[in-house]
């Protein structure tokens with residue numbers, strides 16, 4: 001038998017940015033690299049889970065043993081997440097765009113002498129909050145939060161507002177900004193109903209393993225071996 005701690009579990013992970021189209025060649029995006037989410041998917045697979053990774057546009061290889069679904073926009077991501085349910089654990093690491101353009105031009109927009117084009121925005125669905133409120137709510141629902149100030153307090157508020165079980169808060173302030181967004185290291189606080197655990201700054205791959213160890217422990221609290 002497979003004794004790995006997450007054997008038999010389905011873990012759903014989102015990662016990367018989303019691209020919100022403006023016209024056939026232009027989009028709105030953000031600086032998320034997808035590294036932390038991919039590391040978490042890899043760590044979950046290592047721990048024996050069946051893993052579905054819903055990935056925005058990133059230049060990363062699929063981790064071994066992971067089922068990957070590529071998407072572009074937030075709405076596509078929401079649909080792929082929905083289609084991947086049910087899941088025992090969902091970890092929403094993606095930096096989902098808050099807004100999309102309300103209308104997508106069918107043809108490449110042209111420079112006009114008559115003035116500038118105006119982009120009208122519309123709000124994207126909140127995938128994490130939607131999962132929390134949905135009928136197939138995963139047993140353990142984990143969000144990520146990138147914060148530049150009041151990191152822990154904002155994460156606590158976010159945990160309650162979105163009805164997530166845990167929020168992993170990343171400090172992306174000041175000089176850390178370079179290293180966290182796009183870099184290979186992370187500094188995280190894990191905010192749960194029980195309290196806050198602050199981890200050392202460590203490689204994203206290690207943070208992923210540390211998080212999966214806590215997930216496994218949470219799912220089987222009596223399994224002390």
Ligand code: C5P
Nearest residue numbers: 092093094096125126127128143144145
């Ligand atoms: O509100 P904020 O974007 O900081 O929340 C971060 C958490 O919510 C992350 O886990 C992110 O993946 C998730 N989220 C989402 N859908 C959105 C916005 C955020 O799933 N539209």
